[in-house]
Amino acid sequence: FGNIGILGTGSALPEMVLSNDDLAEIMDTSDEWIQTRTGIGQRHIATKETTVTLAVKAAKRAMEMAGITGDEIDLIIATTVTPDYRFPSVSCLVQREIRAAGVPCFDLSAACSGFIYAVSTAYKFLQTGMYRHVLVVSAETLSRLVDWSDRSTAVLFGDGAGAVVLGPKQGSGLLVEELGADGAGAQLIVSSDLNSRDGRYLSRMKVEEMEPDDPRQMLAEIEKNATPYMTMDGREVYKFTTTTVVQSIRRVLESAGLESADVSKFILHQANSRIIDAVAKRMKVPMEKFPMSIHDNANTSSSTVPILLDNLVRAGAMQSGERFILSGFGAGLTWASALLSW
Ligand code: ACO
Numbered sequence: 001f002g003n004i005g006i007l008g009t010g011s012a013l014p015e016m017v018l019s020n021d022d023l024a025e026i027m028d029t030s031d032e033w034i035q036t037r038t039g040i041g042q043r044h045i046a047t048k049e050t051t052v053t054l055a056v057k058a059a060k061r062a063m064e065m066a067g068i069t070g071d072e073i074d075l076i077i078a079t080t081v082t083p084d085y086r087f088p089s090v091s092c093l094v095q096r097e098i099r100a101a102g103v104p105c106f107d108l109s110a111a112c113s114g115f116i117y118a119v120s121t122a123y124k125f126l127q128t129g130m131y132r133h134v135l136v137v138s139a140e141t142l143s144r145l146v147d148w149s150d151r152s153t154a155v156l157f158g159d160g161a162g163a164v165v166l167g168p169k170q171g172s173g174l175l176v177e178e179l180g181a182d183g184a185g186a187q188l189i190v191s192s193d194l195n196s197r198d199g200r201y202l203s204r205m206k207v208e209e210m211e212p213d214d215p216r217q218m219l220a221e222i223e224k225n226a227t228p229y230m231t232m233d234g235r236e237v238y239k240f241t242t243t244t245v246v247q248s249i250r251r252v253l254e255s256a257g258l259e260s261a262d263v264s265k266f267i268l269h270q271a272n273s274r275i276i277d278a279v280a281k282r283m284k285v286p287m288e289k290f291p292m293s294i295h296d297n298a299n300t301s302s303s304t305v306p307i308l309l310d311n312l313v314r315a316g317a318m319q320s321g322e323r324f325i326l327s328g329f330g331a332g333l334t335w336a337s338a339l340l341s342w
Contacts, residue, residue, distance in 0.1 A: 004126045005172020005342065007068065007133075009310040010061025011162040012054045013044040013297065020155070027151045034155050039273025043158030043298035046141045050084050054161035055139035056097040058306070062135070063098065065313075066165035070099035073165070074131035077122055078107045079114030079138040079302040081191070081331070082145060094137055111189070112269045112330025114138055114302030115162070116177070116338050119326070122166050123174045137163040138302040145191045147229035156271070157230075158298035162306025171321050176256045177338040178248050188237050189331035191230040241271065241329045242278045248337040249283065249327055256339050260285045262323060263339070265312070269328040270294040270304035291317070301330065318342045 019042045020031035034040050046054065055078060063069065078091035091105035110117040115138040122134040139161035146154050245268065253260060260266075266289050268276050273294050280287050293308045300307065305326055312318055320342060327337040 002127055002173040003168060003170050004123065004166060004174070005169030005340070006164045006309075007167045007169060008062040008064065008066025008165045009163065009306065009313045010058045010063070010065065011160065011303075011307040011310040012057035012061070013160045013307075014046040014049045014054065016045050016047050017042050018045050023155055026148070027154060029151045029155055037272075037274065038156060039292070039294045040155065040298045041295040044160055045143045046159040049141070049159070051080055051082050051139045051141045051161075052084050052090055052093045054141070054159065055090055055094050055137045055163070058139065058161035058163040059094055059098055059135055059137045061310075062137075062163040062165045066167070068133055068165050068167070070101075073098070073100040073133050073135050074103055075122070075125055075134045076100060076103060076105045077118045077134065077136050078105070079110065079118045079136070080107060080140055081109060081111050081114070081301055082141045083107060090139060091137070094135075098135075100135070110181075110302070110330075110334045110336070111332055112271065112299070112301045112304070113179075113328035113332070113334040113336040115305045116326050116328045116336035117179055117334070119164070119166070120174070120177045120179060120336065120338060126166060133165060133167040135163065135165055136306075137161065138306050140301040140303050142230070142299070142301055145230040150229070152234060153230055153232050156299050158300050160297055160300040160303050160307055162303045162308075162310055164306055164309070171341065173341050175323070175339045175341060176252050177336070178252050179336045180244075180248065181332050181334045183332065185236070185240060185333035187233075188240070188333060189230070189232045191331075238272070238275065240333055241275050242282070244335050245275075245279050245327055245329055245337070246282045248335050249279075249325055252325065252337045252339050258323070258339070263325050264289065264319070264322045265324040266290050267305055267308055267312070267324060267326050269330065270297065270308060271299045271330070302328070
């Protein structure tokens with residue numbers, strides 16, 4: 001096992017809560033539609049908070065649980081698709097606040113799979129003995145990317161942060177992991193850069209698909225389609241996730257020589273309860289093994305998995321030595337699954 005595990009978890013959510021009924025007042029939707037299609041009941045939206053303030057709060061809680069101070073952290077990895085600045089990185093700003101002066105910091109971008117990519121990366125530094133304690137913090141304010149006039153995406157997302165401190169832990173370990181990506185599906189979920197004054201990435205992808213010969217026609221298309229907001233082909237993403245997640249988890253179990261019955265919990269990225277239902281059914285695993293936080297927090301991208309993990313830990317639901325799966329999927333397209341022992 002390597003005797004390396006999660007020593008502490010933490011999470012933070014913005015104060016403001018937006019219910020489905022609140023959304024129904026500003027767009028053509030309903031609590032009934034949102035609940036039945038997604039399992040989402042409400043979301044937290046950052047008004048006073050930022051990606052970094054949420055990240056710092058979650059990190060401090062994880063460090064407190066781990067009994068670790070800033071000067072004992074050797075590396076900080078932040079995952080986000082919504083950094084407050086293009087630079088400095090979220091991880092550097094977290095480092096300043098937790099007083100871990102001098103340690104390396106980097107941000108990792110793998111959308112909703114980010115946390116699992118980062119845990120996998122952290123383990124490499126820990127397993128080689130290069131570092132003793134690594135802080136992984138996933139923080140997102142997707143509300144800034146959402147087009148609040150597009151009901152097909154606006155109802156799905158929320159803001160929040162989750163963190164873990166990894167370090168020496170008897171009997172714990174990362175048993176098997178799989179990281180994957182398929183850039184061929186890049187156009188299925190896209191967000192341009194709000195700060196770039198060049199919200200044209202989406203349209204460039206569309207134009208590439210069309211391959212027009214006339215450059216003027218191409219520019220006209222770019223102008224027409226430019227948007228600074230997130231866009232998503234929900235149905236295609238749904239199809240990708242329900243098949244890819246099942247295959248990825250199966251491969252992880254197979255390489256560990258285990259069956260799904262040998263795993264106590266499947267902690268999946270919280271994008272839609274229907275996706276989780278579908279995965280459970282295809283794997284023939286009872287729903288009780290798939291904990292959820294989607295109802296209260298909606299989809300907070302890379303932070304859903306560590307937030308849910310923190311909820312479980314604080315509820316006393318994680319038992320020493322139990323085997324659990326973490327699995328994420330999202331824009332890129334990316335996916336990642338890991339089998340760990342607590
Ligand atoms: N309220 C009411 N009606 C709505 C809403 C809404 N908020 N949104 C869409 N509709 C309507 C549509 O207009 C459509 O109406 P029509 O039939 O008259 O055209 C109807 O509801 C059905 O729309 P669909 O898109 O077919 O609905 P679907 O059942 O596919 O659910 C959803 C949409 C929830 C987005 C689903 O496709 C999904 O969850 N996809 C996966 C999303 C995901 O997992 N993303 C994760 C990655 S995110 C990341 O990485 C950042």
